[in-house]
Amino acid sequence: MLVLRLTPYFYFRQPEDGYWDLRYEPMGGMQVQITQHTEAVAALGVEQIILTIGNQDTPRHLDYLPGTQIVSVRLPQPTLRSKSKGMAGLLGNWALGSLVWSLSNRIRGANKKIDVIHCHCSELAWTFLAAPAVATVIGAPLVLTVHCSAIFTSHPSTLLEAIGHPAARFAERRAVSKADRVLVLTERMADLYLRHHVVPQQRLAVVPDCVDNERFDGRRSQDTANFWCRYQIPNHRRLVAFIGRIAPEKGWEVLARAAAIMSIDNVHFLICGDGHQRPEFERLIDSLGLRERFTFTGFIRHEEVPAVMARADVIAMPSLHEELGGTLLEALAAGVPIVASAVGGIPSVVKKVRHGLLVPAGDSRALANALSEVLQGRSMCRDDRAGQVPEEFTLRAVGQALVQHYKAVSRKSVSGET
Numbered sequence: 001m002l003v004l005r006l007t008p009y010f011y012f013r014q015p016e017d018g019y020w021d022l023r024y025e026p027m028g029g030m031q032v033q034i035t036q037h038t039e040a041v042a043a044l045g046v047e048q049i050i051l052t053i054g055n056q057d058t059p060r061h062l063d064y065l066p067g068t069q070i071v072s073v074r075l076p077q078p079t080l081r082s083k084s085k086g087m088a089g090l091l092g093n094w095a096l097g098s099l100v101w102s103l104s105n106r107i108r109g110a111n112k113k114i115d116v117i118h119c120h121c122s123e124l125a126w127t128f129l130a131a132p133a134v135a136t137v138i139g140a141p142l143v144l145t146v147h148c149s150a151i152f153t154s155h156p157s158t159l160l161e162a163i164g165h166p167a168a169r170f171a172e173r174r175a176v177s178k179a180d181r182v183l184v185l186t187e188r189m190a191d192l193y194l195r196h197h198v199v200p201q202q203r204l205a206v207v208p209d210c211v212d213n214e215r216f217d218g219r220r221s222q223d224t225a226n227f228w229c230r231y232q233i234p235n236h237r238r239l240v241a242f243i244g245r246i247a248p249e250k251g252w253e254v255l256a257r258a259a260a261i262m263s264i265d266n267v268h269f270l271i272c273g274d275g276h277q278r279p280e281f282e283r284l285i286d287s288l289g290l291r292e293r294f295t296f297t298g299f300i301r302h303e304e305v306p307a308v309m310a311r312a313d314v315i316a317m318p319s320l321h322e323e324l325g326g327t328l329l330e331a332l333a334a335g336v337p338i339v340a341s342a343v344g345g346i347p348s349v350v351k352k353v354r355h356g357l358l359v360p361a362g363d364s365r366a367l368a369n370a371l372s373e374v375l376q377g378r379s380m381c382r383d384d385r386a387g388q389v390p391e392e393f394t395l396r397a398v399g400q401a402l403v404q405h406y407k408a409v410s411r412k413s414v415s416g417e418t
Helices: 030-042 090-107 126-137 159-178 186-197 222-229 252-261 277-288 302-311 326-334 346-350 363-376 394-407 411-415
Strands: 002-006 046-053 061-065 068-072 116-121 143-144 181-184 204-206 238-243 269-271 292-296 314-317 339-342 356-359
Touching: 002 030, 002 126, 030 061, 030 116, 030 326, 046 090, 046 269, 090 126, 090 326, 116 126, 116 159, 116 394, 126 143, 126 159, 126 363, 143 159, 159 411, 181 186, 181 394, 186 204, 204 339, 222 302, 238 252, 238 302, 238 363, 252 269, 252 277, 252 363, 269 302, 302 326, 314 326, 314 363, 326 339, 326 346, 326 356, 326 411, 339 346, 356 363
Parallel strands: 002 046, 002 116, 046 068, 116 143, 143 181, 181 204, 238 269, 238 314, 269 292, 314 339, 339 356
Antiparallel strands: 061 068
């Protein structure tokens, strides 16, 4: 079986541990999750072509894994920064590049080799617009994963996003109506799609984000020690860690103001991630007189996240909107307490485990109180024996679920081929 995976979001990871820091598009959890999906499916013997974007240092073609090839479809464009999402126009560039690649593939007569198209959609219109267009050109069944719904999950955080939001909602409804299978991350989203008649039940399924339990088993290593030495994190302080893009929807301003409210003296805040709003975050920290309590690492490789989890006393996830979030699953797998906003599908996941507190989104005082409660030991503590999450969130389970959906809608299944 050959799957064409459409995604502008991808975490470039090579077997020889090579990386590209895509400065024009800050790396986040969606990139990591899609890469993990790709690897989980590849481990089950499914061949894949990944149509994604890349910078000037990214090869046009990269043999990523046996049977898995990455194709960079980025076209030339001016470098214009957006406020929160990276380079302005990058998703439109990817959509057009994917369509051009598909047309070229059709001319060469290679489209018949593709059995399934799987498109990963964010809350922005371009992914929803590209998916049915490419599927029409290729002529293969379409599977959509809606990582963040423009209709039910996201809220515009900039003027430009507010202008484009109605178009994104329309594009989402149109795309899911045309897809042969629609995958969502949580039961909450599935229920909303059904209740509002967005997609019929027979074409809808839940396939959540996933986590590699073995990477988050709490064991300390030399790599962990090197990480903390590199960033000179104070060992004598309790540590609150934030892991993610520094973008409006991630609630960084809420965390900064919560830090100003907290009265615990021996607390340090570690900010792991980057984004175009990092300067604003740092200016706010300076204006609140909190510079000495914060360390900003910038972008860190996903392979370094276990080192953060091994030392953190609590993970803060103050998102203003989020359907699930890989950081939540990683913290739970590592046994680290997490304080998260009660948005999207987060509450349903936290209820399945015992290491999470929920607070109202945007409420700095509630966040400060919850973090203080954990740090002072009044609520919960880390559990180094954890190292696992419910089976449905494991790489193996997610990979198997995806392959089952591919087989159900593939050209071969529909035609009766073997």
